[in-house]
Every structure is written in C-alpha cells, then in structure tokens.
Amino acid sequence: MKRIKYRRFVVLGIAAALLLVLGGFQRGAAQSSPPSQKQLDLEAAKAQRKAMVGGNMNLTEQEAQSFWPLYNEYEKQMDQIDERHVKMINDYAKNYETLTDDQAKAKLDETLTIAQARLDAQKKYVPQFRAILSQIKATRFFQIDNKTHALVQCAVAQIVPLAGTARDQ
Numbered sequence: 001m002k003r004i005k006y007r008r009f010v011v012l013g014i015a016a017a018l019l020l021v022l023g024g025f026q027r028g029a030a031q032s033s034p035p036s037q038k039q040l041d042l043e044a045a046k047a048q049r050k051a052m053v054g055g056n057m058n059l060t061e062q063e064a065q066s067f068w069p070l071y072n073e074y075e076k077q078m079d080q081i082d083e084r085h086v087k088m089i090n091d092y093a094k095n096y097e098t099l100t101d102d103q104a105k106a107k108l109d110e111t112l113t114i115a116q117a118r119l120d121a122q123k124k125y126v127p128q129f130r131a132i133l134s135q136i137k138a139t140r141f142f143q144i145d146n147k148t149h150a151l152v153q154c155a156v157a158q159i160v161p162l163a164g165t166a167r168d169q
Contacts, residue, residue, distance in 0.1 A: 046075070053144055057137060066132040071141075074125045078145075081121060085114050089160060099163050107163075118149070 035043075050071075059067055088110050092099075099107070122142065129138040 046079075049148060050075075052148070053141070056144055057141060059137070063133060063137070067129075070125070070128055070132065074121070074129075077121050077125075078118070081114060081117050084117070088114065089156065092163075093160065096161050096163050104163055 053071065057063075057067070088107065092107050095103070122145075126138070126142065129141055133141070
C-alpha cells in the first residue's frame, strides 16, 4: 500500500512539476482577459499539486480546516518566488550565449537570492504549520513541498542551457 501511494506521489509530482515549469516558461508578460491555454495548464498544475498534498497529508477534518487556508497563503508566497525565478530564467534564456561577466554575476547572485527567499519563506511558515499540525504531519508537508520543488528544479536544470558558448568551455 505504501509503495502504491509513493508511486502515485512520484507520478503526480512529476506531472505537476512539468506543468508548472512548462507553463511558467511559456507564459508571456501580457495576459489577456480570457484565460489562455497556458494559464489553464498552470492552474491545472496548481490544482494537481494541491491534490497531491491533500492525498498525502492524511488530515483530519479539524486539521484540514486550519491547514488549507495556511497552505493557500504559503503557496501564494511561494508562487511569487517562483514567478521571480521564471522571470530570471526567461531573461537568462534570451541571452545566455552572450552574457558578460557582470550579467553572469548578476544572474548567479539573483539565483542565490531566490533560493534564500524560498528558505526564508519556509522558515517563516514552519512554526505556523507546527502550531496546527502534529510534528510528523508538519514535517511531512515540508517533505512533500521540498520533493515537489526538487522535481521542478530537475526539470528546469534539464531545459536551461549552460552559460556562454562552446568557445568559453
């Protein structure tokens, strides 16, 4: 039973991660009034991520009443950090072959700043999740969150090219 649940977690996680990554990288700066297919895909990925969390948290009704509003708040903050990351990667992708040293430094510094922002957000929310869940379930939530983030980062790493051109290597 645990093996089936783990496989479901991995499959849903990979699907959600790929949709998040591809949806984020393909989104344009201007958004039209009616939702585009890309926006719908991104919303579907967020719904899948939420379903994956819900399917693995084993929350009681009482826990769920406190958990989901906090989860939504947490995800909103993480989405802002992810948007910043997507913007930075899209900018990088436009000129990775012609980066100057100053631009490369700025991109690396921004990458580290974004990673720190994610860690800071987690540090902010850990006590809040601990206050409403058992320590095991709070830990489980952040494990799920970290695994999902790792899947996204793996997908990003596979599609983002290395800086510079062949002559630089």
